[in-house]
Each structure stands twice: as structure tokens, then as C-alpha cells.
Amino acid sequence: MSANPDRLYDLMPVVYRMRDAEQGYPLRDFLxxxxxxxxxxxxxxxxxxxNWFIETCDDWVVPYIGDLLGYGLLPEAATLADSGAHAARLGRVLAPRADVANTIDARRRKGTLSLLEDLARDAAGWPARAVEFYRLLGWMQHLDHQHPHxxxxxxxRDPGTLQRIGWANGAFDPFAHSVDVRRMSSHHRRGRYGIPDLGLFVFRxxxxxxxxxPAYCLEERGPHCFTFSVLGNDTPLFQRPVAESVPTHIAQEINLPVPLRRYRFAERGADADxxxxxxxxxxxxxSVLIYAPDWPSKGQGMPVPREALMPAxxxxxxxQVPRGRLAVDPERGRMMFPANQRPKGGIWVSYCYxxxxxxxxxxxxxxxxxxxHATRYIVHTALPGNDPAKNPLPAGHYASIADALKAWAQAKAADATxxxxxxELAESGVYEGSIxxxxxxxxxxxxxxxxRTRPVLRLLDVRASQPDALSVGGGAGSRLLLDGLLVVGRGIEVHGPVGDDSTxxxxxxxxxxxxxxxxxxxGWALHCDCDPKRPGEPSITLDSTRASLRIEQSIVGAISVISPPQRGEPPTLxxxxxxxxxxxxxxxxxxxxDEAVAYVEASLRRCTVIGEIQAHSIRLAEDSIFTSVVRVLRRQSGCVRxxxxxxxxxxxxRFHCQPDLALAAATTDAARAQETLRVVPxxxxxxxxAPHYARLDDGCCEEIRSGASDESAMGVYHDLYEPQREANLVWRLEEYVPAETDAGILYAS
Structure with a gap:
């Protein structure tokens, strides 16, 4: 297909195009x-x-192709609407394209252990490790048929192996166990180590x-102490998964997104060191890479050689770090250099969280x-061995955000249109300053x-007697958009016009x-133990402004609203x-x-709110979790569902909210008190x-875990559709596990 609007006109003979030009191109417009x-x-x-092929067809065609192959769908798939973004996302979960595409291959491999891992990846989108528990039973071996492994x-004497007993819910447990007569599918208390039991450990x-x-130097601990996190907090380092080489391979730690352990971070093998x-x-x-320019000596440290690292x-x-060595703690995300051999050129790290x-x-x-029709400027930050402030940059590239804004002001003065x-912040570095x-x-x-970058915007405290923040103001019709940033040090302050004139x-x-x-x-910043440094400070302040605020797929702190002098209708949030x-x-x-409630009309969809809500009105709250009380001044309009x-x-x-439904079903005061305690997120x-930040616990009640409008989980992780993924995977396991095998799903993360 050609995007040229004159492609038919170009096929006409030249004589007709010449005559058409003489008459004002009526033929061209018609064509x-x-x-x-x-x-x-x-x-x-x-x-x-x-749409004839599973690889290229539309999402709505996938269930029809699956039906031709005899692919069984969950009953929920029949109730999906034909339109809507969230219905389309749920449809992709209930009828996964990869699972339908591999239906024939899965039937041919039915009963094999590696197929179960492929089912978890295709049907639920979860990497997994399959374990046959009968292989972990303690038994007397015949001398003619020995199985030493x-x-x-x-x-x-091997603490690294002992760690694996409870690691990842026992997914990598290598030891023999006595027999467990409880079934894996028991609804009361599951058993594991039985002859017919088979476990599928999924990693969510x-x-x-x-x-x-850049790494963060903890100066309060010493100039030789660093954290991998640029915020200065502890963070466990994770494995960068390595793809399995053959389909029959059973996943190991290196193939799964698991936290790094010290004993596994160390050198393994027959000559373990x-x-x-x-x-x-x-x-x-x-998984890990560290840059320390000119360490331990001039011209080295790009990157730090593996021989200089040691787990600790x-x-x-x-x-006590030996000279010329760097101690690394992968479980806390910490680094320590020798106290008498500190790095002078900065530290940069690559890792996974x-x-x-x-x-x-x-x-x-x-x-x-x-x-x-936007003008595009690119801003760079310092990288190992390269500082943009010391090197010439091409046109349109700048060494700081302040330089780019200064150039924009000059460009606007030269061209008023x-x-x-x-x-655009080009690298995953730190961009400092006050904006x-x-x-x-x-x-x-x-x-x-x-x-594919994560730039960090660090707002510095440069004015001791005045507040520092990312301060924003504007005229009518002006907009500011922030995309893909991590803001630390201060919050964002949106200020309104000065004066009381409404016009x-x-x-x-x-x-x-x-x-x-x-x-x-x-909390603006974090201590090493992840506690916020300024827990009472808001991340966003709307100061006497009527600007609307829209937040999508983000993590923010508290929102503070100072009402404008001329109120009118409340601004939207x-x-x-x-x-x-x-x-x-x-x-x-x-x-x-300074008031009882924030003067805004709020809408919250698929959110998790940690703290109280005090708002003038709520237009719509849907599929959300409020951990503390909600107080709304205007109750006559809006809906919470x-x-x-x-x-x-x-x-x-309120419509279909909890614990309202649970309390309505209770008949006595004692039952209502019990339901109030039970139905709590x-x-x-x-x-x-934390890796599990704001995630619902697996022991949370079903009213919360599947209480959203489409039976997914309430809260910010609604669109993961974990209940539907689990149900779909259970459905597949029943079809593909060997006969008389009792298979179950175990959550490793």
C-alpha cells in the first residue's frame, strides 16, 4: 500500500496531467x-x-482460531465486550496468542515436564520451574541401580546449599524428604512430597x-561506602534471566528473575571460590557491572575487573576489604571499597531490580x-570517562536542562510562532539542578x-531560606508533560497567578x-533502610492554581492543594x-x-492510595483500594464502585464496594465485626x-483479590489480571499433566 495520495494521478499519461494543470487540477483532486x-x-x-494466521491476526480473531483447534476457553471469555481497552487486555489474558499458537505442539508433548514450564509462560505470562516431588523422596536405593545425585x-558445611531449602518457596530444594500423604490439590492444607505430586513454581x-x-555514596557511613540504588537505599539485586537453550531444559536460577544470593554470586563449580x-x-x-574510572590505578576500572570483586x-x-578489592553485597545492593583506596572519579553501575x-x-x-510541530532538544549527563560539559556537543544537544531551557527562550525570542x-534526557544518569x-x-x-532509559531528576536544596522544587506556572492553554522520570530531592509545585482578579x-x-x-x-528521599527522609512533605503541590492534574502509571507521594482566591468549579484531578x-x-x-478538604474534583481508577483522602468531590472511583478513610465534602454527585x-x-x-457487601451478608453484630476484620487488604x-511494593498478599481475602469490576484484583495491579492468569493456567494443567498426577501452582515470588 502506498501513502502517496497522487499514486493514481501519477499513472495518467502526461498529456492529461498537462491539460489538468491548465484547468486547475480538477482531475487530480478527483483521483x-x-x-x-x-x-x-x-x-x-x-x-x-x-487474520488467517495466528502470528498476525487481530486479538479478537485469536479465540476463533483456537476454537478451530479445539482450544478450550474459560467461561469468562464469553462475557467480554467487543470494545474497550481493558476488555481487549483481559481478552489477551484469557486467550493468549502464544498458547493458541502452540496448541498442536503442546498436545504432542503432553506428559513431559518441560511442557508445564512452557504452559506457564504461554498461558499466564509467568516464567516457571516444574518439579516432580517424587524425585525428592528419601528411599533405599538398590546397589545395582544407584542414583547418587x-x-x-x-x-x-555447605551454607549455600542449605539456603536453597526455603529459597523461592522451595523451588530449588535439593534434599530428600519423607513422604507426605496430603494431596497437592487439597483445599485445606497442601502436601508436596508425594509420589503423584507435581509442583509448578511460578515467578510473578x-x-x-x-x-x-551513578551509584550513591553514603557519606554518613564513609566516603568508601556506596549503594547500587541512586536514592541511597538498600535494594536487592536481581538476576537477568538467560534464555533456555533447548525446549526440554528445566529452568534453573540463571533462567529465572530471582534475587541474587551471596553464595550464588560467588564463583561456583568444582573449584568453588x-x-x-x-x-x-x-x-x-x-546481571551486574560496575564502572570505577581510574580505580584501583590510573587508566583502570572501565569496567572494574571481575577478579577485583568479592561477595560479602x-x-x-x-x-575489612583488602587493598585492590571491592566488596559487593547483592542481597542489600551495597558496595564497599578499601578505606585507604577510595575511588576519586565516581562510580557507575548496571544492575537489575x-x-x-x-x-x-x-x-x-x-x-x-x-x-x-515540536522543537526537540537532547540533554546528556556524565558517563564513565565522558563528561558532556567538557566536550563539544552537536547542535540541539546540551549538557544540562538549564542550558536547553535557555536555548529555548532564545529560540522563542527569534521566532514567535x-x-x-x-x-529528551538521553541517558539513565542523574540530572541535577533546580527548575x-x-x-x-x-x-x-x-x-x-x-x-529504554530511566533518567533521575535530582532537585537540590540550593536556597536555604526559600523552598526548592520543580516550580511550574503558565498562561492560558499551556501544558507541561513529564514522561519516564524519577524525581528525587524535592517535589513539584504548580503555582497560580498573582492577584485576585478572576479574569x-x-x-x-x-x-x-x-x-x-x-x-x-x-518522602522526597530515602534513608539507607528505605525509610523516607521527609515523610510529611508532598510530592505535588497545587498552589492557588486551577490547573488540572493527570497522573498515569506512576508512583507519587502525597498531593497537597491550596485553593485559589477565585474558586468557581473545582479543578480536576x-x-x-x-x-x-x-x-x-x-x-x-x-x-x-489550610482547609478541611482539597478543593478538587478527583477521579481515581485502578489505584492504591496509602493515606487519607480529603477532597471536595469524587467524580469516579473505580477498582481502587483506599487504605485509610475517605472524606468527601460533596456527596450528591459522583460514584464509588x-x-x-x-x-x-x-x-x-457506593456500588459493589467492600466491606459493604460482606457486612450486608452478615446477620449478627459479632459476624459483622468478624467480616470487618476479614475483608481488609x-x-x-x-x-x-520493596520488590513487592503495594502488592496484595496471597492470603488476602477473595473479595479483594478478585473484587474488581471484571473479577480482577482491586488496586494498582488490576491490569495484571492475576486471578484470570491463574485460572487459565490451572485449566491448561488439567489437560496436559500425565494421568493420575496431582499438579498444583506454587508462587515462588
């Missing part, structure tokens, strides 16, 4: 209409052809890379809408991360602030697929410092930077 319709017809024909007693956490980013780092985990395109337990920051979803700032693929600017933006009327600025306010006020795929660190964390359930996640709202909340009309962790 352009025909070309448009021809393009539509060609697109439809191409689409029909692509099967089972066995524990070697108390993902491993996200961070590439060449626990003072050296494994070559399979350290190096280019591997740095839990107390007490370790664990998280559950594509949310907040990260090096994952994301769709970033482009501003139309310029209205859109894109500032004060004042947008003109109709101006739009997008501050975004480059593809002036409408003409000199920012129109919209959009935050997408960003992390505004709750839209939060979807995000976490609003006030650093504690007793603090205020959305409120006002399929949410968990704590008792004692004041909200608009239970989280794995509410501490930012």
Missing part, C-alpha cells in the same frame, strides 16, 4: 478521492489476509534493568505521545526520558500538568493505574494544609523500593 478509498480497500484486504542428606516478579547509572564473583553474573549484558555481607557496613509491573520510572518499553518543546518553568499562553513543554487568573494560569510513567519519590503514597496510612494522601473503602468513610454513592509491603 485523490479515489486513492483514499483504494487505500481503505487495500487495508481491509491486507487485514483479512493477516537424587535426594540425599544435607551437608551442614519481573527483572528490570538499570543501565550505567567464595571470595570471587561468578563469571556468569558479572560482565557486559549480565555488608549488613553493618563493617568489613525486581518489580511486578511497568509502572513508575524504568527502562521498559512505553508509548510516549509526541507533541505536534514556536509553541512546543520536547526535552523554574513559566510557560507562555498556548505553550507546551514535554520533559521526557529517551527510549487575570484565567488568562495567566497553567492549563494542565500530565505525569506519565514517572516516580516522584514519596485524574489518577489512574498509579500509587499515591503518603508514606503511612495515618497521613494524608490528598488534602489541603468496586472499591475497598474503610469503615467510617464519607463518600458519594493485606499487602506484602507498603515500603517504597
Amino acid at each position: 485523490r478521492v479515489l486513492s483514499t478509498q483504494a487505500n481503505v480497500l487495500e487495508q481491509d484486504i491486507t487485514r483479512l489476509y493477516n 537424587r535426594g540425599g542428606t544435607a551437608d551442614l 516478579l519481573r527483572s528490570y534493568p538499570v543501565t550505567v547509572t 567464595y571470595a570471587s564473583v561468578s563469571a556468569a553474573l558479572y560482565g557486559e549484558d549480565k 555481607d555488608l549488613s553493618g557496613w563493617r568489613y 525486581g518489580f511486578a509491573a511497568d509502572m513508575g520510572g524504568g527502562e521498559y518499553a512505553r508509548i510516549t505521545p509526541e507533541l505536534e 514556536l509553541r512546543s518543546l520536547i526535552i 523554574d518553568l513559566q510557560l507562555d499562553a498556548g505553550e507546551a513543554i514535554q520533559l521526557r526520558a529517551a527510549e 487575570t487568573e484565567l488568562q495567566q494560569d497553567l492549563c494542565e500538568l500530565v505525569i506519565r510513567h514517572c516516580t516522584l519519590v514519596p 485524574q489518577v489512574c493505574d498509579s500509587i499515591v503514597d503518603a508514606t503511612g496510612v495515618e497521613r494524608v494522601a490528598l488534602g489541603s494544609p 468496586f472499591c475497598y473503602v474503610p469503615p467510617g468513610s464519607r463518600t458519594p454513592q 493485606q499487602f506484602r509491603s507498603l515500603r517504597y523500593t
